[in-house]
Every structure is written in C-alpha cells, then in structure tokens.
Amino acid sequence: MARLTDVAERQREVFLEQARHCDGRSPVYADLCRRLAGEPRVARLVRGWARDVPLRLLGGLHYLVLAGEARWDGVDAALAAHEDFLRRFVAEQPVQTNEVQRSWVLLPCFLRVAERAGADALDLVELGPSAGLNLVWDRYRYAYRAGEWGEARAPLVLRGEERGPVPGSLLAQRPCVRRRLGIDRAPVDVTGDEGARLLECFVWAGQDERLRRLRLAVDAVRRDPPELVRGDFVELLPEVLASRAADALTVVFQSAALGYVDDAGRTRVRRVLRREGRRGLLAFVSAGRPRRDEPVWGLRIVVWPDGEREFVGHADYHGAWIDWERA
Ligand SMILES: C[S@@+](CC[C@H](N)C(=O)[O-])C[C@H]1O[C@@H](n2cnc3c(N)ncnc32)[C@H](O)[C@@H]1O
Structure with missing residues (x-):
C-alpha cells in the first residue's frame, strides 16, 4: 500500500x-x-x-x-x-471534450477537398466525434477576412485569428452535406440533458464564451442528430467505407482523435483509406499535431483517386487561429 x-x-x-x-x-x-x-x-x-x-x-x-x-x-x-x-x-468518467470552434479551422479543409474533387455532395465520416458537434459544421455561420460562409441566420457564428488568410475563392465553394456518421468508443448523446451537461462540465469555469458556443452547437445537433456508432474506429472504419455510397464524395475526418491511437492503429487507418481510395470517391481531412513536441496542429488533406497529400496550414489546437498556406 x-x-x-x-x-x-x-x-x-x-x-x-x-x-x-x-x-x-x-x-x-x-x-x-x-x-x-x-x-x-x-x-x-x-x-x-x-x-x-x-x-x-x-x-x-x-x-x-x-x-x-x-x-x-x-x-x-x-x-x-x-x-x-x-x-x-x-x-x-474520462475527460470528454468536443470543441466546436475547431469547425472554424476544419471548414476551409472541407472546402478545399470539395474544390479538388469537384464535389457538390459530401458524405461525412468522423473518427472520434464525441457528441458530433463538428459533424454538423454546415449548420454554423463562419467569418473570415475574405468573407462569410454558411447559413445567414445561424445562431452560432464562428470566427478566429487568421495568421495566413483563408482564400476567398475557397469560400465560394458550396458543397452540401448529405450524410453524417461518427465512430466513437464513448459517444455523447446530447439530445438529453445529461449528455449536454457532461460536455458542459468539462468546459473550465469562467470560460463563458466557450460554454455559449457549446450550447448553441448542441442546439444545432439536436435539430437533426448525426448517426453516432459506438466502437473503435480502427476496427470499424473498413466496413463503414466498404458500404459507402458511390454517388457522393465520402470525407473521413479527425480532430484530436488519432492522437489517442497507437502507431499500429494509425497505420491500419491509413492503409484502409489508401485501399478504399483506389476503389472510389474518398478524401481524408486530418487536424492534429505536426510533430509530437509541437503544441500546434498541422492541417492535412488527401483526395483520391490520385491520393496526393496536401499540407494546407497550421492551426491552434482549439481552433482559435489558422495559418492557411495556400495562395
Ligand atoms: C479529445 S476528443 C475530440 C472530439 C472531437 N473530435 C473534437 O475535436 O472536438 C477525442 C474523442 O475520440 C474518441 N476516441 C479516441 N480513440 C478512439 C478510438 N480508437 N475509437 C473510437 N473513438 C476514439 C474519444 O472517445 C473522444 O470522444
């Protein structure tokens, strides 16, 4: 003892x-x-x-x-x-966070993917979505220096600091989201009060703006909740992708989730993405640490069939700023 x-x-x-x-x-x-x-x-x-x-x-x-x-x-x-x-x-109860401000740095990545693939319709698959606040990113309004994007009357407007500006040409992209699915080993159901309170309780006391954003995002999820599958995404991703539709671009994405998986698991995720990319329309958006020792995220996308990896910028890990790379 x-x-x-x-x-x-x-x-x-x-x-x-x-x-x-x-x-x-x-x-x-x-x-x-x-x-x-x-x-x-x-x-x-x-x-x-x-x-x-x-x-x-x-x-x-x-x-x-x-x-x-x-x-x-x-x-x-x-x-x-x-x-x-x-x-x-x-x-x-492990610490459970779902940060909707991350949608502000993810949106330009989704728009870039749509631009590269020439896609009008997206089917989303999020790895580790928690409650799925970032799975309904098209229900928020976004403000960037070059312009705004999204529903004009959306109650939640996301904005942040642009260290490298998001190009206006990207904001002209208007893909629509057709399907949304998340795979999480501990999904949070915010359609009830307990689930919403669970997310709220991990917002630090006094961070009122963050709490306000979270509550508005929960309202947006409740309008039409995404499908959240309970399980390990390393195990379930192959069957989710094998049964995807052929008539829309499937976009797999992750923020602050792959970092919880060991090297072998990450290799399996990459391998299944490459294999499925050879089979049909697919893209991957990843927001995570560029290197273990840097507290800053790298934003990366891959679009198949060419499978070309593109580094599009850096971002704050809570989505407070973005440094977009492309002109
Ligand atoms: C820090 S939270 C991030 C949530 C959300 N992606 C965001 O950016 O706000 C990490 C989430 O990933 C989930 N997760 C981690 N590893 C997982 C795995 N191997 N399979 C399924 N879910 C996993 C956790 O349960 C948790 O909900």
Missing part, C-alpha cells in the same frame, strides 16, 4: 501542475487546484494519481454546479455531501 506521505506528495504534484495550466485561463480552477492540492478529503475520493485526476474532479464538481447541486464558493460542502458521486465520476 502507498505510504500516506507518498499519496500526499503525488496529490500536490498533479494538482499544482494543473493549477499552472489553468493560470490565465480559468482563475477559479487555478485557485481551486492550489487549494485542493493539500485537501485530505480529495485523497479519499481518488484511487490513482494520473495527471488527469484534477480535471476529472473539477469536471465532477462542475457537473454538480450546473445541476444546481453545488456552488463554486461551497466546494468543501460539495466534497462532503457528494462524496460517492465524485468518487465514481473521477474513477469512471
């Missing part, structure tokens, strides 16, 4: 590290992490001290706050009153 001093030391370490990540981004979380770093009641809730324990515990507390069962200025009382709920939440 771990000695008490080792437990206390590890608790301090993970909470103080999380506090540094929260500094400047969520003062409430930064303060709480520093306070909980030495709180004995926290040790009673936690079995192992993985790095994500503080975010799991804060997520559980936020879930209670959103449900009206706890308050940020009464965390001590919540730790006592909801001990069983919080212990289960920390043990069983």
Whole structure:
C-alpha cells in the first residue's frame, strides 16, 4: 500500500501542475487546484494519481454546479455531501471534450477537398466525434477576412485569428452535406440533458464564451442528430467505407482523435483509406499535431483517386487561429 506521505506528495504534484495550466485561463480552477492540492478529503475520493485526476474532479464538481447541486464558493460542502458521486465520476468518467470552434479551422479543409474533387455532395465520416458537434459544421455561420460562409441566420457564428488568410475563392465553394456518421468508443448523446451537461462540465469555469458556443452547437445537433456508432474506429472504419455510397464524395475526418491511437492503429487507418481510395470517391481531412513536441496542429488533406497529400496550414489546437498556406 502507498505510504500516506507518498499519496500526499503525488496529490500536490498533479494538482499544482494543473493549477499552472489553468493560470490565465480559468482563475477559479487555478485557485481551486492550489487549494485542493493539500485537501485530505480529495485523497479519499481518488484511487490513482494520473495527471488527469484534477480535471476529472473539477469536471465532477462542475457537473454538480450546473445541476444546481453545488456552488463554486461551497466546494468543501460539495466534497462532503457528494462524496460517492465524485468518487465514481473521477474513477469512471474520462475527460470528454468536443470543441466546436475547431469547425472554424476544419471548414476551409472541407472546402478545399470539395474544390479538388469537384464535389457538390459530401458524405461525412468522423473518427472520434464525441457528441458530433463538428459533424454538423454546415449548420454554423463562419467569418473570415475574405468573407462569410454558411447559413445567414445561424445562431452560432464562428470566427478566429487568421495568421495566413483563408482564400476567398475557397469560400465560394458550396458543397452540401448529405450524410453524417461518427465512430466513437464513448459517444455523447446530447439530445438529453445529461449528455449536454457532461460536455458542459468539462468546459473550465469562467470560460463563458466557450460554454455559449457549446450550447448553441448542441442546439444545432439536436435539430437533426448525426448517426453516432459506438466502437473503435480502427476496427470499424473498413466496413463503414466498404458500404459507402458511390454517388457522393465520402470525407473521413479527425480532430484530436488519432492522437489517442497507437502507431499500429494509425497505420491500419491509413492503409484502409489508401485501399478504399483506389476503389472510389474518398478524401481524408486530418487536424492534429505536426510533430509530437509541437503544441500546434498541422492541417492535412488527401483526395483520391490520385491520393496526393496536401499540407494546407497550421492551426491552434482549439481552433482559435489558422495559418492557411495556400495562395
Ligand atoms: C479529445 S476528443 C475530440 C472530439 C472531437 N473530435 C473534437 O475535436 O472536438 C477525442 C474523442 O475520440 C474518441 N476516441 C479516441 N480513440 C478512439 C478510438 N480508437 N475509437 C473510437 N473513438 C476514439 C474519444 O472517445 C473522444 O470522444
């Protein structure tokens, strides 16, 4: 059994590290992490001290706050009153985020794919969609320096910083989405209150704009929810692609999902895409880290039948900025 001093030391370490990540981004979380770093009641809730324990515990507390069962200025009382709920939440609920702002950096990639393939209709397959907020990207409005794109009256307007501008010619593309399917090992059903609250609770306290965007995106999903299949996308992608329609461009895409898969799994995904690309209309859009040590995303697309890979730019991993490469 771990000695008490080792437990206390590890608790301090993970909470103080999380506090540094929260500094400047969520003062409430930064303060709480520093306070909980030495709180004995926290040790009673936690079995192992993985790095994500503080975010799991804060997520559980936020879930209670959103449900009206706890308050940020009464965390001590919540730790006592909801001990069983919080212990289960920390043990069983991985951090679950679905960032709709990422659609703002994905849209130009989808438009580029449509341009290259000359496609009017797209069938979407998202790897690791969580709740599918980015599977309904065509229900949002987008603002770029060269112009706007999307439904004029969409309640959610996405904008960000353009370090390299998105070309106006791309924004003239108007593909329509015909079908949307996501494969996730833990899909979140936001058609009910519990699923929506689960996504909301992992937005850090005080990030009100992010919460507002999330709620508007949930409304957009609820209008006509995409099909979310539960399972491992490495295993299921071959059969999903084998049964795809021949009369539309199937666009497989991922953001912040392939990074969770090991090298062998990523190789299998690439192999099935190449094989299926030889068989018919297919494209792949990937937003992920260019190299392991860089906290910046690379945006890459591949369009078959030629299978030419195209690097189209860099982006912030939450979609706050884009640096588009092409003239
Ligand atoms: C960090 S979230 C990103 C969600 C969304 N793509 C976004 O950008 O907002 C990663 C998602 O990928 C899913 N995931 C990770 N590996 C997976 C796998 N091998 N098969 C299916 N889903 C997976 C997780 O369950 C989670 O919902």
